[in-house]
Amino acid sequence: MTTASHKIFSFHGGLYLDEHKSISTSKRIESAPIPAMLVLPLSQHIGAAAKPCVAIGDSVLKGQLIAKADGRVSVPVHASSSGKVIAIEKRHVPHPSQLKAECIVIETDGRDTAIETEQKGLANYHSLSTDELRQRIHDAGIVGLGGAGFPSHVKLKPNGHHIETLILNAAECEPYISCDDMLMREQAPAIISGLRIMQQALHAKNCMIGIEDNKVEAYAALQEAIGDSDDIEIVRVPTRYPAGGERQLIYSLTGKQAPSQGRPLEIGIVCHNVGTAAAVHNAITKGEPLLSRIVTLTGSGIPQPRNMHVLLGTPIDDLLEHCRTHKENIGRTMIGGPMMGYILDSTTAPVTKTTNCVLVTHQRDIKKPETALPCIRCGECADVCPVNLLPQQLYWYARSQEFDHIQDYNLFDCIECGCCDVVCPSRIPLVQYFRFAKTTIWQQERNKEKSDKARNRHELRLERLEREKREKRERHNRKKAALKKEPDQKEDPKKAAILAAMKRVKEKQVATHVSPSNTENLNAEQQSKIDEADARRAEQHKDKNGS
Amino acid sequence: MTTNTPQVPSSASVSNLMLHVGYALVPGTLAYIWLFGIGVLVQILLACVTAVITEGLILILRKRPVAQTLADGSALLTAVLLALAISPIAPWWIIVLGTAFAIIFGKQLYGGIGYNPFNPAMLGYVMLLISFPLEMTNWPAAFSLLEQTPTFQTSLDVIFNAGLGIDTVSGATPLDAIKTQLAQGLDIPATLISPSYGELFGTLAGVGWEVVSIGFLLGGIYLLFTGRIAWQIPAAMLGSIAVLSSVFYLIDSTQYISPLLHLFGGASMLGAFFIATDPVSAATTPRGRIYYGIGIGIFTFVIRTWGGYPEGLAFAVLLMNMAAPTIDHYTRPTVFGQGKS
Numbered sequence: 098m099t100t101a102s103h104k105i106f107s108f109h110g111g112l113y114l115d116e117h118k119s120i121s122t123s124k125r126i127e128s129a130p131i132p133a134m135l136v137l138p139l140s141q142h143i144g145a146a147a148k149p150c151v152a153i154g155d156s157v158l159k160g161q162l163i164a165k166a167d168g169r170v171s172v173p174v175h176a177s178s179s180g181k182v183i184a185i186e187k188r189h190v191p192h193p194s195q196l197k198a199e200c201i202v203i204e205t206d207g208r209d210t211a212i213e214t215e216q217k218g219l220a221n222y223h224s225l226s227t228d229e230l231r232q233r234i235h236d237a238g239i240v241g242l243g244g245a246g247f248p249s250h251v252k253l254k255p256n257g258h259h260i261e262t263l264i265l266n267a268a269e270c271e272p273y274i275s276c277d278d279m280l281m282r283e284q285a286p287a288i289i290s291g292l293r294i295m296q297q298a299l300h301a302k303n304c305m306i307g308i309e310d311n312k313v314e315a316y317a318a319l320q321e322a323i324g325d326s327d328d329i330e331i332v333r334v335p336t337r338y339p340a341g342g343e344r345q346l347i348y349s350l351t352g353k354q355a356p357s358q359g360r361p362l363e364i365g366i367v368c369h370n371v372g373t374a375a376a377v378h379n380a381i382t383k384g385e386p387l388l389s390r391i392v393t394l395t396g397s398g399i400p401q402p403r404n405m406h407v408l409l410g411t412p413i414d415d416l417l418e419h420c421r422t423h424k425e426n427i428g429r430t431m432i433g434g435p436m437m438g439y440i441l442d443s444t445t446a447p448v449t450k451t452t453n454c455v456l457v458t459h460q461r462d463i464k465k466p467e468t469a470l471p472c473i474r475c476g477e478c479a480d481v482c483p484v485n486l487l488p489q490q491l492y493w494y495a496r497s498q499e500f501d502h503i504q505d506y507n508l509f510d511c512i513e514c515g516c517c518d519v520v521c522p523s524r525i526p527l528v529q530y531f532r533f534a535k536t537t538i539w540q541q542e543r544n545k546e547k548s549d550k551a552r553n554r555h556e557l558r559l560e561r562l563e564r565e566k567r568e569k570r571e572r573h574n575r576k577k578a579a580l581k582k583e584p585d586q587k588e589d590p591k592k593a594a595i596l597a598a599m600k601r602v603k604e605k606q607v608a609t610h611v612s613p614s615n616t617e618n619l620n621a622e623q624q625s626k627i628d629e630a631d632a633r634r635a636e637q638h639k640d641k642n643g644s
Numbered sequence: 645m646t647t648n649t650p651q652v653p654s655s656a657s658v659s660n661l662m663l664h665v666g667y668a669l670v671p672g673t674l675a676y677i678w679l680f681g682i683g684v685l686v687q688i689l690l691a692c693v694t695a696v697i698t699e700g701l702i703l704i705l706r707k708r709p710v711a712q713t714l715a716d717g718s719a720l721l722t723a724v725l726l727a728l729a730i731s732p733i734a735p736w737w738i739i740v741l742g743t744a745f746a747i748i749f750g751k752q753l754y755g756g757i758g759y760n761p762f763n764p765a766m767l768g769y770v771m772l773l774i775s776f777p778l779e780m781t782n783w784p785a786a787f788s789l790l791e792q793t794p795t796f797q798t799s800l801d802v803i804f805n806a807g808l809g810i811d812t813v814s815g816a817t818p819l820d821a822i823k824t825q826l827a828q829g830l831d832i833p834a835t836l837i838s839p840s841y842g843e844l845f846g847t848l849a850g851v852g853w854e855v856v857s858i859g860f861l862l863g864g865i866y867l868l869f870t871g872r873i874a875w876q877i878p879a880a881m882l883g884s885i886a887v888l889s890s891v892f893y894l895i896d897s898t899q900y901i902s903p904l905l906h907l908f909g910g911a912s913m914l915g916a917f918f919i920a921t922d923p924v925s926a927a928t929t930p931r932g933r934i935y936y937g938i939g940i941g942i943f944t945f946v947i948r949t950w951g952g953y954p955e956g957l958a959f960a961v962l963l964m965n966m967a968a969p970t971i972d973h974y975t976r977p978t979v980f981g982q983g984k985s
Contacts, residue, residue, distance in 0.1 A: 357980070471758030474758070479930070524656075529649055
């Protein structure tokens, strides 16, 4: 352990925010009861939605596969408790769009009977190949539990790159959220075990854990779990939002910048969340798929904020009820932290693999939204931008919808961390403008692709019609010319055409002839036999015609 | 659609920013009033009333929220800056005309706060300087140099009944004196000890002016350390003035003004911390602000030294305002992940 003096590379900008984390870390992680109903969205990850492999009315057991992965960037979904499938339909899910999405709904039986799987956990996984490890991680339905939900098996494939460093993201920089902190305090050995498994899968030379310096207990727990190993380094980074942004953390620890629009993999670095590491540990050593996660229930609207170990698919309403939240006091419910989280309209939505925090704000704490004033170009936003963008210029171009210019100013490097929003004296919802610009550009590109295709099709059709017309005209002209010719002409044009065609065929035959035909180079005996047969045929032919 | 914006309390606001810029002006302004008379305060009040009335009227015409917009404080700040830039004994209609021009032509016609390419106060100042050179260059000397300090009544008389008692108080600014004397072939050391102008010059720069400048410097430092202005513009501007004036002073101290007089004798401090830093019309990229500040410094020095006016700050600011968009375009910072890793 070389933790004493690791150089920290300081990323540009960022904000020191009020943490509000201690309100939810005073109690140990509590297990949430099995809900009466589980709502399991088919898409809890980035990539293609899983395909259901159960039908309504089927009985399912805990851990049973209920939806299969669809393609490479996809993961399966498992039943998180035993019961009966009562519906496969669109339900409210936690998503910024507030749209409903396809879910498998299970009525639980309360017995929580687990399925007997053939794939047993392996305490000694060292014999497994990289691909076997990745397959097991895929089969367990593991995605990045930090919030983005990218399928972990994809991120564990080096793709020909030499992986120098595997970084475990333990920063948890958003205010209020404390699920990773509590996980580290209580299950540090599982995290370290998961880290070792991922290290093996990636053949990573060394490992680093980046943790914000405000998590003292978690840091100590990890230190203890690491013991004397010297290939895992825990580095404390300053508590400055967004220290836990993947690129920001990589830079803080290594001084390397993951290329813009590229992946950290390209600079030999892979970054995973601590929760993901613990899930990998469970999947490999115990053979357990991802069925639950830790969720922070916090905010002024929750009487006793806490962290809970929740079965995936548990409706958020059940959790709020469990925490004795007065529904009439709820001013706003958010999924995720106050910076990058999103507002949830319907609390019937379930906890999914990416639900790290349910942030409930009391009605009395909701402030009236302020009206935005014109930008005064003070540049505060540029000073705090961790990507070193010029939000004041991006805003200008987003407002005037100059989408070429806005891309020159690197709109697509924006990580939507929200720092610029917080410091803006004119209270301009900058990130909202940038999201709008991004989606509009994407839409335009899709439309352009579509219209390009349509135009191509149209042009091809016009060409075809033109060709057909031309051919028709030519045929017509030929016919006309033929009719005009005198019938007493020496040669019948039809016959001539046939002759010409036959000649062409013959020429073609000669041209395409590759091997000598078996009627060439015959000896006398063969020739006589053929002659005989020909004569016989001629006889028969004559008979046929005669009769 | 629900908008998802960060839900973190924040105290940042435009009116708050303007308010603190106002606080920062207090030491310099108090020194100015104390040393040059109550006329300064009268000019400030006249400017503020004019600014509020003008902006209010224009907002009504433009059908924009009046109270909310006036509350951002930017019109008042423009008014105060212009009032501080003109002579405390200028007739009342000078400041009224200048402020109205600054608000209407410098700001509202472009679309109000955030859209003006030029610093409104400096636009108003330059309009006045070109149109009314006589009234604009008639300055009082600091009290300590006068045999009789003007009373409140004298100040009002001077401002509202032009001409009355003006001879008793009027004089020239230190920079003006040197310029006039140089034009008449008298070199600087001679001016500094001349019977008619020598008493204008104090330990650092001009008597009275140096104290006012220090007051503005203190206010500027407050703004810097509370993060309300960026360091680049004042540092680059004062730095370039200091370097240029030092070089020329070392070459020939009889023909070129000393760096101290440059920094503390004119509007350098007010300009560097309060005028050049107006974010709307300045360059906005970190590197661009340095070039912008250097540009203002160079133009200020050039106009003071070789131009027709003793003080070149206003022209320098307007010239660099024009250059700001181009500077911004060529000084974009390297985005994270696009440079060398």
